Amino acid sequence: MPARIFLSSGDLVADRRFDFARDLQLKGDLVAAADLLLQATELAPGFASAWFTLGDIRQRLGDREAAIAAFRKAQEVDAGDRHGASLRLMLLGAASISAMPQAYVRALFDQYAPKFETALVDDLGYRGPALLFKAVLTARHAIRKPAFFKRAIDLGCGTGLAATAFAKEVDHFIGIDLSPRMIEKARSTGLYEQLQVADMLEGLRGRPEASADLVVAADAMVYLADLVPVLREVTRVLVPGGVLACTLETHDGVNVVLGEGLRYAHGAAYVRRSIGDAGLTLSLLYDSSARNEDNAPVPGLVVVAAKP
Ligand SMILES: C[S@@+](CC[C@H](N)C(=O)[O-])C[C@H]1O[C@@H](n2cnc3c(N)ncnc32)[C@H](O)[C@@H]1O
Numbered sequence: 410m411p412a413r414i415f416l417s418s419g420d421l422v423a424d425r426r427f428d429f430a431r432d433l434q435l436k437g438d439l440v441a442a443a444d445l446l447l448q449a450t451e452l453a454p455g456f457a458s459a460w461f462t463l464g465d466i467r468q469r470l471g472d473r474e475a476a477i478a479a480f481r482k483a484q485e486v487d488a489g490d491r492h493g494a495s496l497r498l499m500l501l502g503a504a505s506i507s508a509m510p511q512a513y514v515r516a517l518f519d520q521y522a523p524k525f526e527t528a529l530v531d532d533l534g535y536r537g538p539a540l541l542f543k544a545v546l547t548a549r550h551a552i553r554k555p556a557f558f559k560r561a562i563d564l565g566c567g568t569g570l571a572a573t574a575f576a577k578e579v580d581h582f583i584g585i586d587l588s589p590r591m592i593e594k595a596r597s598t599g600l601y602e603q604l605q606v607a608d609m610l611e612g613l614r615g616r617p618e619a620s621a622d623l624v625v626a627a628d629a630m631v632y633l634a635d636l637v638p639v640l641r642e643v644t645r646v647l648v649p650g651g652v653l654a655c656t657l658e659t660h661d662g663v664n665v666v667l668g669e670g671l672r673y674a675h676g677a678a679y680v681r682r683s684i685g686d687a688g689l690t691l692s693l694l695y696d697s698s699a700r701n702e703d704n705a706p707v708p709g710l711v712v713v714a715a716k717p
Pocket of ligand 1: 514515537538565568570571585586587588591609610626627628629
C-alpha cells in the first residue's frame with residue numbers, strides 16, 4: 410500500500426516539472442526523472458513531494474547516500490512528514506526505529522479508505538478480524554467464561570471489519586482511528602455507538618478507568634513501534650478480567666523492526682515482555698498470518714491477554 414500523495418509546491422513550473430518527472434519515472438527513464446525532480450527542487454526548495462520522489466528514484470538507482478539526502482530534505486520541508494520519509498530513512502538504516510508520523514498514517518488511510526476492503530480482503534486475503542474472533546473464543550472457552558462482552562473498544566477500527574466479526578458477541582462498540590475517511594466508512598456500518606478520530610493512545614487516555622470489557626486491535630498495532638504505552642492504557646481502561654486481542658506482524662529477531670511493507674514487526678519475546686510490563690497476563694500467543702504479500706503469508710502473531 411504505497412502512499413502516493415502529492416503536495417503542490419505552489420510554483421506552477423515546479424509542479425509541471427514534477428508531473429513530467431512522474432511520466433518519465435513511469436516509462437522507466439529514472440535518470441531523466443531524477444534530473445527533472447532536482448530542477449523542480451531548485452525552483453521550489455520546499456517541494457516535499459519532489460524531494461520524496463527523488464529519494465525514491467535515487468534509491469532505485471542504487472545511490473543510497475543521495476537517496477538519504479533527498480529523504481532528509483523531504484522530512485525537513487514537511488513538518489508532519491506526510492510522505493513518510495522518516496520511514497524510508499529507517500529502512501535505509503539511516504535513522505533508528507521510531508514512531509510512525511501520524512500525518513503519514515492519516516494520509517495513507519484517507520487515500521486508501523474507498524478501496525480498503527476490496528484491496529485488503531480480496532487482494533491480500535486479509536483475515537485479521539476472523540483470527541481474533543477465533544482466538545478470543547478459544548481463550549474464553551479455556552477459562553470457562555462466555556465470549557460475550559458488554560463494552561468493547563476497537564483500536565484502529567478502520568472501516569469496521571473487527572466490529573463486524575464480533576457484532577453478535579458485543580453490546581456496544583467504540584471505534585478509534587486516526588483516519589477521518591476510515592471512520593466515515595465505519596460509521597456507515599451502524600455497528601459503533603461512538604467513533605473517535607484520534608491516535609489510539611490519545612483516544613484511550615480520554616476513556617475512564619475500567620470502562621471496557623474487551624479491546625481489539627486488528628492489524629492496527631503494526632503501525633506502532635513501541636507497544637508498551639498503548640498496552641498500559643489498555644490495562645487501565647479494561648475491567649479486571651477484561652480481554653485484549655490483537656494481531657501483529659513478527660520476525661525472528663528479538664525487538665522491533667520496520668518491514669519492507671512499512672509496518673513494524675515485533676519479535677515474540679518483545680511482545681511477551683511488553684504484555685507483562687503493561688500489567689496484563691498472556692492468555693494466548695501463537696503464529697498466524699493476517700494477510701498475504703507477494704502471494705505469501707506475512708509472518709504474524711495472534712495475541713490474547715487479560716487484565717488480572
Ligand atoms: C490495516 S487497517 C485495519 C483496520 C481494521 N482494524 C481492520 O481489521 O480492517 C489499520 C488502521 O489502523 C489505523 N491506525 C494506524 N495507526 C493508528 C494509530 N496510532 N491510532 C489510531 N489508528 C491508527 C489506520 O488509520 C487504519 O485505519
